[in-house]
Amino acid sequence: MSIEIDVLNGDASWPMAEPLFNAVWPPEVVATLPWAGIVSAHADLRVLVQAEPEGVVCHVGIYRREVTWNGRKFKAGGIGGVATRADLRRKGYASIALNAAVQVLKDEGATDFGLLFCEPHNAPFYMGRGWKPFDGEIWCEQPAGRVRFEAIAPYVYHIKRAPPTGVIDLCGLPW
């Protein structure tokens, strides 16, 4: 079995990713999730794993964002939209895509730390891959203004540092 891993411009590659999103997160499923109703940013880059003959089997979005941590500016490498086709899970696709995304952030050289948000049942997946809980407050923008983001829990990945606690302001929409 051969797979192809591409890192593509987020907007340009959305049409390739969209069918996977629609399959993994149809509106009736999203309505049941803690992040239902939250307006999210669009990915700057997308890691797409493609297999033959299935096509796109896994997606990881990358969000480059200048955030503040305790009032000081840092470059966060956001990770979001991590999804594998339901019938092709537990084959290592998300691990491959997540590794590729973190490698992109490391190679770019500018990122201070990775930052993602996940539901409790997915936490062991990320913690098994080096992500650590951020035990502080997250603030973000929503259409109505600046709000505390508490819907899903934050996890950080050490690149140059890994903030353990304090206040992170996403300075924009969450991902």
Ligand SMILES: CC(C)(COP(=O)(O)OP(=O)(O)OC[C@H]1O[C@@H](n2cnc3c(N)ncnc32)[C@H](O)[C@@H]1OP(=O)(O)O)[C@@H](O)C(=O)NCCC(=O)NCCS
């Ligand atoms: C979370 C999710 C992305 C994981 O995708 P995946 O492609 O199944 O992930 P992987 O195959 O890399 O790893 C999943 C588990 O399968 C195991 N695994 C990997 N390859 C395997 C193989 N060949 N045989 C058996 N198990 C395997 C991994 O070790 C991992 O278990 P671990 O966390 O205990 O180590 C997927 O379940 C999903 O799309 N869920 C719905 C959307 C969602 O909740 N996304 C997360 C948003 S934060």
